[in-house]
Amino acid sequence: xxxxxxxxxxxxCKQYFYKLKAYSFLVHSLIIVQLIALLFSMGGVFNMSSGNxxxxxxxxxxxxxxxxxxSLLWIMFIAVQxxxxxxxxxxxxxxxxxxxxNLSNIGFLVTGCLFGGITxxxxxxxxxxxxxFMFDRSQVVFNRFFLSDLLLGIFVAIxxxxxxxxLGYFIGVLAQLNVSFVIIIPAVILGVLRVYxxxxxxxxxxxxxxxSLIMFVLKVIITSTILFSFSIFLSNRKExxx
Amino acid sequence: MSTIQARDVTxxxxxIKAIDHLSFDIEENKIxxxxxxxGAGKTTLLKMxxxxxxxxxxxxxxxxxxxxxxxxxxxxxxxxxxxxTFSNSLTLKDILTExxxxxxxxxxxxxxxxxxxxxxxxxxxxxxxxxxxxxxxNNILGLxxxxxxxxxxxxxxxxDSAVRKDFYKALLKDYIEYPRTxxxxxxxxxxxEEILEDILLINQGTKRLHLPAIExxxxxxxxxxxxxxxxxxxxxxxxxxxxxxxxxxxYVVLKKELLRDxxxxxxxxxxxxVPVSTDDLCVYLTAKTNGGIEDVFKRS
Numbered sequence: 001x002x003x004x005x006x007x008x009x010x011x012x013c014k015q016y017f018y019k020l021k022a023y024s025f026l027v028h029s030l031i032i033v034q035l036i037a038l039l040f041s042m043g044g045v046f047n048m049s050s051g052n053x054x055x056x057x058x059x060x061x062x063x064x065x066x067x068x069x070x071s072l073l074w075i076m077f078i079a080v081q082x083x084x085x086x087x088x089x090x091x092x093x094x095x096x097x098x099x100x101x102n103l104s105n106i107g108f109l110v111t112g113c114l115f116g117g118i119t120x121x122x123x124x125x126x127x128x129x130x131x132x133f134m135f136d137r138s139q140v141v142f143n144r145f146f147l148s149d150l151l152l153g154i155f156v157a158i159x160x161x162x163x164x165x166x167l168g169y170f171i172g173v174l175a176q177l178n179v180s181f182v183i184i185i186p187a188v189i190l191g192v193l194r195v196y197x198x199x200x201x202x203x204x205x206x207x208x209x210x211x212s213l214i215m216f217v218l219k220v221i222i223t224s225t226i227l228f229s230f231s232i233f234l235s236n237r238k239e240x241x242x
Numbered sequence: 243m244s245t246i247q248a249r250d251v252t253x254x255x256x257x258i259k260a261i262d263h264l265s266f267d268i269e270e271n272k273i274x275x276x277x278x279x280x281g282a283g284k285t286t287l288l289k290m291x292x293x294x295x296x297x298x299x300x301x302x303x304x305x306x307x308x309x310x311x312x313x314x315x316x317x318x319x320x321x322x323x324x325x326x327t328f329s330n331s332l333t334l335k336d337i338l339t340e341x342x343x344x345x346x347x348x349x350x351x352x353x354x355x356x357x358x359x360x361x362x363x364x365x366x367x368x369x370x371x372x373x374x375x376x377x378x379x380n381n382i383l384g385l386x387x388x389x390x391x392x393x394x395x396x397x398x399x400x401x402d403s404a405v406r407k408d409f410y411k412a413l414l415k416d417y418i419e420y421p422r423t424x425x426x427x428x429x430x431x432x433x434x435e436e437i438l439e440d441i442l443l444i445n446q447g448t449k450r451l452h453l454p455a456i457e458x459x460x461x462x463x464x465x466x467x468x469x470x471x472x473x474x475x476x477x478x479x480x481x482x483x484x485x486x487x488x489x490x491x492x493y494v495v496l497k498k499e500l501l502r503d504x505x506x507x508x509x510x511x512x513x514x515x516v517p518v519s520t521d522d523l524c525v526y527l528t529a530k531t532n533g534g535i536e537d538v539f540k541r542s
Contacts, residue, residue, distance in 0.1 A: 022329035
């Protein structure tokens with residue numbers, strides 16, 4: 001009999017590395033999603049035109065917003081899935097309990113966020129390159145490009161992805177607790193968006209209009225931690241069905 | 243020391259009791275066969291032992307701990323069934339490497355030896371395997387992990403008879419080399435019988451009997467002969483099974499100990515005494531009615 005003490009952290013780490021390999025196919029979907037987003041972005045993310053009869057101006061703005069939004073949807077979709085039955089079935093043959101499974105899932109999601117945040121910002125650079133070669137250069141106005149801007153963009157994208165993954169994971173846990181949540185959750189989200197417009201606006205502003213980077217980091221990390229903790233708490237007594 | 247202790251364990255799904263007040267002990271380093279008909283509750287019981295699901299009531303201890311949600315029990319237990327799933331990103335060889343990190347007593351020589359012997363394709367993903375090959379591969383994981391508690395739930399599903407026999411041999415050889423607690427569940431006893439030390443027979447969620455395999459072989463006896471003579475002999479005794487071969491000829495099965503004093507009488511009455519195979523005995527013990535399938539056809 002093995003006398004080695006079983007350690008939660010070491011098991012979670014083993015599971016994390018196992019999942020990195022086992023779930024690597026999820027990266028393919030990210031690449032596809034980002035390519036589609038890139039394709040959509042080529043027509044200009046933001047179009048504006050005005051004229052007064054003699055002069056007409058049309059401005060097309062190109063940035064990586066669509067790519068980032070698509071990546072956010074990707075991480076959320078993955079987070080919902082990670083807690084679902086097919087993934088549980090891959091997890092449970094090996095040494096695990098609910099806590100270590102959740103911890104390794106969160107580790108995997110954070111890695112996904114890092115990867116998604118970096119790539120989606122880099123796709124933005126690619127988009128700039130494409131526009132540079134695609135259009136008549138005399139008509140292109142570039143914002144000045146600093147490496148620090150790119151790094152900041154990556155950092156913020158990662159944080160947004162973290163927030164969305166925590167939200168997705170929480171929704172996934174709720175959906176596993178009871179099937180009816182699959183219908184209730186989208187209904188509640190849509191309902192809140194329509195009926196409590198002010199509330200949803202203030203939630204949006206709480207994150208999106210934060211000017212201080214440190215405050216934004218704190219807000220995202222605290223919210224994600226709360227969501228993940230609730231997920232761990234709620235899923236801890238769940239049985240593994242066939 | 244017993245590896246598994248169950249006291250009044252009950253698991254109900256709604257109104258249906260899959261396991262009903264089951265108590266037993268499974269001793270350390272023994273091969274136990276969990277035998278039962280379809281739907282007897284074998285898988286439910288094993289899943290509780292493996293910590294996948296919780297008993298509704300009663301106490302279940304594995305390695306002196308509650309197995310549900312326990313990392314310690316999970317590290318000492320491996321549960322092999324044909325529901326095991328692995329990601330398509332991993333080839334069979336990858337899975338062996340990955341799984342080996344989780345189990346401290348993993349024997350990679352045994353794993354690769356069996357892998358080559360059963361000529362599995364190392365490049366194949368797990369989901370593409372045929373039913374029998376999947377079972378073979380899962381069983382390799384079960385053997386090579388050398389867990390203190392190894393559970394095989396219907397391990398031979400889909401395997402052909404040559405592979406089944408090889409698997410049993412491999413199991414026995416590795417068990418002798420490295421003793422551990424093994425539970426094999428099956429509805430077929432005849433093939434398993436030779437390697438089992440103990441047999442736990444369950445029926446409709448309750449324990450029917452829990453005996454060493456040798457005792458089970460001596461447990462019951464069959465008597466065949468003239469209906470009237472047989473009926474006189476067994477009057478007032480519990481009959482496990484009865485079957486009428488033809489008019490006037492009856493075959494009954496009953497516990498051997500009930501006839502201990504009457505063997506002389508049996509010989510004199512010109513009755514035929516036949517041994518009952520453990521496989522048949524298990525079927526008789528778990529039958530819902532005393533008759534067999536023949537009764538269905540008699541009515542018409």
